[in-house]
Amino acid sequence: MLIESKPLLSQKAKLNSEPIITLQDVSVAYRVPKERIGTFKEYAIRTLQRKVQFNKFLALKDVSVTINRGEVFGIIGNNGAGKSTMLKVISRVLRPTEGRVQLFGKIAPLLELGAGFHPELTGRENVYLNGALLGYDQDEMDTVFEEIVEFSELREFIDAPLRTYSSGMYARLGFAVATAHVPEILIVDEILSVGDEAFQRKCNERMQSYQEQGSTVLIVSHGLAKIQDMCNRVLWLDHGQVQMIGDPAEVIEAYRRSNQ
Amino acid sequence: MNTITKPVYDSAANTSPALTEIQELKHYRYLLKQLVRRDIVARYKRSALGVAWTMLNPLGTMLIMTFVFSNLFKSVQSYPVYILSGLIAWNFFAQGTNASMSGLVWGGSLMQRIYLPRTIFGVSAIGTALVNLLLSIIPLLLVMVITQTTIHLTVLFLPISILLLTAFALGFGLLLSALAIFFPDVAEMYQIVLMAWMYLTPVIYPEEIIPAQFMTIYRINPMYWMLKMFRMPVYEGVIPGLQDLWPALAWSVGMLIVGWLFFTSRSDEYAYRV
Numbered sequence: 381m382l383i384e385s386k387p388l389l390s391q392k393a394k395l396n397s398e399p400i401i402t403l404q405d406v407s408v409a410y411r412v413p414k415e416r417i418g419t420f421k422e423y424a425i426r427t428l429q430r431k432v433q434f435n436k437f438l439a440l441k442d443v444s445v446t447i448n449r450g451e452v453f454g455i456i457g458n459n460g461a462g463k464s465t466m467l468k469v470i471s472r473v474l475r476p477t478e479g480r481v482q483l484f485g486k487i488a489p490l491l492e493l494g495a496g497f498h499p500e501l502t503g504r505e506n507v508y509l510n511g512a513l514l515g516y517d518q519d520e521m522d523t524v525f526e527e528i529v530e531f532s533e534l535r536e537f538i539d540a541p542l543r544t545y546s547s548g549m550y551a552r553l554g555f556a557v558a559t560a561h562v563p564e565i566l567i568v569d570e571i572l573s574v575g576d577e578a579f580q581r582k583c584n585e586r587m588q589s590y591q592e593q594g595s596t597v598l599i600v601s602h603g604l605a606k607i608q609d610m611c612n613r614v615l616w617l618d619h620g621q622v623q624m625i626g627d628p629a630e631v632i633e634a635y636r637r638s639n640q
Numbered sequence: 641m642n643t644i645t646k647p648v649y650d651s652a653a654n655t656s657p658a659l660t661e662i663q664e665l666k667h668y669r670y671l672l673k674q675l676v677r678r679d680i681v682a683r684y685k686r687s688a689l690g691v692a693w694t695m696l697n698p699l700g701t702m703l704i705m706t707f708v709f710s711n712l713f714k715s716v717q718s719y720p721v722y723i724l725s726g727l728i729a730w731n732f733f734a735q736g737t738n739a740s741m742s743g744l745v746w747g748g749s750l751m752q753r754i755y756l757p758r759t760i761f762g763v764s765a766i767g768t769a770l771v772n773l774l775l776s777i778i779p780l781l782l783v784m785v786i787t788q789t790t791i792h793l794t795v796l797f798l799p800i801s802i803l804l805l806t807a808f809a810l811g812f813g814l815l816l817s818a819l820a821i822f823f824p825d826v827a828e829m830y831q832i833v834l835m836a837w838m839y840l841t842p843v844i845y846p847e848e849i850i851p852a853q854f855m856t857i858y859r860i861n862p863m864y865w866m867l868k869m870f871r872m873p874v875y876e877g878v879i880p881g882l883q884d885l886w887p888a889l890a891w892s893v894g895m896l897i898v899g900w901l902f903f904t905s906r907s908d909e910y911a912y913r914v
Contacts, residue, residue, distance in 0.1 A: 410912065468752070468911070471753075471755060472755035473752060473754065473755055473911050474911050475908045476651055479651075480650070480651055480652040481649070481650075482650050482651070482652075483647055483650075484647050487755075489753065489754050492753055495753055498678055498682050500686070501678060501682055508674060509674045509678055512671035512673075512675075513671060513750065513754065514754070516670070
């Protein structure tokens with residue numbers, strides 16, 4: 381179960397048929413209590429009376445998909461279709477209720493901007509803390525530190541406490557840390573509105589270059605144009621079920637039609 | 641590349657969560673260090689005296705307690721040393737277990753976004769409390785010198801005392817934080833329990849004033865034994881004998897195993913709950 385911490389990628393060629401993420405009949409059921417029970421007393425009483433009732437809510441239903449190494453894979457669907465749940469299952473946050481998820485590479489999730497940052501610590505300290513949260517060790521962070529400072533354009537402020545940063549600076553630092561190492565699998569959950577336009581361009585360029593170096597990229601977004609632009613394949617989720625997988629233009633077209 | 645490569649993660653392979661967790665924790669040891677560092681550095685960042693507060697805090701409490709109680713407990717020789725040797729152990733336990741609980745609830749928002757070994761918040765909370773405990777040994781020795789209390793060689797037993805208490809606190813903290821996720825009221829309830837527990841443990845008063853008929857209650861109190869492990873070598877100048885050592889050892893090993901097994905057996909559910 382241990383994840384190799386070495387940033388990968390010697391081979392540049394895309395090995396299109398080599399699976400890196402597989403989901404087999406994956407279902408995720410949230411148990412939603414009909415009423416919230418928050419105390420022992422209530423819980424004990426209800427259990428005795430057999431009144432603890434749950435609604436089973438299936439966020440994902442029998443999802444099977446294989447994502448190959450080097451793909452840029454998009455996930456689309458309406459709110460509540462299960463997109464985020466699918467990312468959680470892939471990034472090991474949730475263990476599926478049923479079915480099986482297998483990963484054949486290391487995952488680098490794009491932490492929601494600033495999650496895990498501590499406002500009292502300096503930018504420098506937060507870079508190391510955030511890197512550790514993403515599973516890197518001291519040496520790995522030392523080697524990319526300069527690059528992170530450079531990319532985030534925060535050299536003057538790197539030793540100031542984070543509470544003095546603007547939200548744009550926060551976001552830049554977060555993106556720079558999360559993408560400092562060339563990841564095997566990069567997960568992007570609807571965020572690339574980082575900072576100003578120039579910085580956004582930089583972010584996109586970086587993602588593109590990773591993709592060229594063989595990283596697998598998983599994108600969840602409502603921005604259909606962007607998905608169509610970037611992805612090799614797209615999966616359309618609806619009410620937790622796979623509606624369609626395939627060519628971006630076709631899937632997006634079908635999705636658009638269904639929403640009219 | 642080989643097509644039958646072994647997956648780095650397989651959701652279906654989950655033979656023993658309690659053991660897997662130890663491996664994962666080892667892999668994330670740098671994060672552990674970072675979390676402890678963050679807790680210590682961030683806490684004192686804005687104060688002028690900084691980490692010195694870790695030492696000043698028990699010293700201040702000791703002064704107040706001495707002022708209030710030393711007349712009452714005249715029988716106790718060098719009361720400041722008596723109280724301080726118990727207080728640092730108690731504070732470690734109270735701080736550590738409380739921080740395990742709040743750490744896991746705080747970490748909940750992170751656990752929803754990225755994978756982390758779930759025990760890391762409990763372990764780092766105890767780690768932080770441990771650093772504080774080690775630092776507060778300095779004022780203890782200082783007070784011993786000032787009050788001209790003999791420092792016996794038996795203080796060298798302290799590492800074992802600390803190890804026992806750490807294992808106990810870690811196990812208890814994990815148990816508590818698992819419960820707190822399912823029942824948020826536990827966190828509030830624990831504050832009251834902790835206060836009652838402190839008064840049921842001879843932290844500020846001498847053991848001799850406990851009426852004989854209540855001694856049974858004390859004997860089932862694990863913290864009674866843990867405090868003995870600190871007081872005997874530091875204050876009394878004796879190495880704990882077997883009859884005192886084994887209850888402490890049984891409690892700490894037992895609690896660590898129970899807490900670890902209980903916590904890890906539930907760890908798949910936390911991300912669904914917090």
